[in-house]
Amino acid sequence: MNHKVTILIPPALSNSSCSHPRYATSGPPITWGSVTEATIVLLLTxxxxxxNILVIIVINTRRYSKYIHSQPRYLLTCLASNDLAVGLLVTSVACLPALLRCWPxxxxxxxxxxxxxxPRGT
Incomplete structure (x- = not known):
């Protein structure tokens, strides 16, 4: 059987949203709606x-380690650290575009x- 090798290459992008000519004089407008949205994103972050830091600390303390076996504790720690990484890397980056209404x-x-x-399936 012949198997084709698929190489995933991201599309070529050019970022021009914040440097658009309509923002040439005053920059992107900041409205109350965008400030509210950026505040909500910041609070979510x-x-x-x-x-997730609280979950990691509580699960791995000596006080609760006798109630949770090592495998579920390891799994919960991995899940919480993965969610923490998503919170730091994805939602924190979304605060400034929510405020400016463009991609800076x-x-x-x-x-x-x-x-x-x-998600990988979509």
Whole structure:
């Protein structure tokens, strides 16, 4: 049987959303709606990070380690650290675009965030 090798190459992107000519004089407009949305994203980021750090600390303390066997404790720690990484790498990057209503980062950051935030099946 012949198997084709598929190489995934990201599409070529050019970031021009914040450097669009309509923002040439005053920059992207900041409205109350965008400030509210950025505040909600920031609160979600802090909540995600704080809750997962709390889970990691509580599960791995000596006080609770006698109630949880090592395999479920290891699994829960891995899940919480993965969720913590998503909270730090994905939701924290989304705060500034929510405020400015454009993408202020480079093309590489866009590709990294899309690859981290999208599930593999879609």
């Amino acid at each position: 802090v909540g995600i990070c704080g809750a 980062y480079s093309d590489i950051i866009c590709q990294i965030q899309v690859s981290l935030s999208c």
